[in-house]
Amino acid sequence: MKSLENGLSRREFLSNTSKASLAVGLVGTGILSACSGEVKGDEKAILATSFTQTPLAFDFAALEPHIDAQTMEIHYTKHAAGYAKNLGDAISEETVDTNKPLEDVLAEVSKYSTKMRNNGGGHYNHELFWKVMGPNAGGKPTGELAAAIDSSFGSFEEFVSKFDEAAKTRFGSGWAWLVVGADKKLAVGSTPNQDNPLMDISEFKGTPLLGLDVWEHAYYLHYQNRRPEYVTAFWNVVNWNTVSERYAAALV
Incomplete structure (x- = not known):
């Protein structure tokens, strides 16, 4: 799979890969949900999530040296694919209407x-994870997101520090998040296992903009037990264009 070139917009990519399976509608939290049918409103489709695994938008080796190809391949084809498969099983077993969006x-x-919680969360989290990373990425956000980060945290550097702390200190397995809360303000936090801030059982809630997988399978082949090095390296592959699009959509 080839990397997305600058000439191919995220909007075009999402439209091309989602039309056959997604229909978009707003849910109560401002999250744009995925259902069957046509995608309606490319501007907001960035927040849509399918019940099935979507193609990776870049080669497994595209994020090296920060995330190695072997880790990416195993992570995507084994771990994430497993969550998608098991979610499908849970949906069938619990007679969930697949016209109802995953976010709902x-x-x-x-x-x-518990099977639905673990695999629904695992699938959603990984689908987001692949989208907020990319080759030739990193740096800092611009525009409205940059201003919101400065307003919420004081500076980009302070935001990174808080996010790093959430990721590095999450005990055991879990995720670190940047979210938009119900008050439309940005917040940083973490969740255990495959939980996420969309879940009604989560103590930390909001619309996820950026998520970092800190399960050992996400980094152990390359970084072994050095999670802090992996967390630091993550900033070199963050696709701020996607995060900014998610921020704009979450404010609607």
């Missing part, structure tokens, strides 16, 4: 089984 299922995940 997560918002009331306490009504479902």
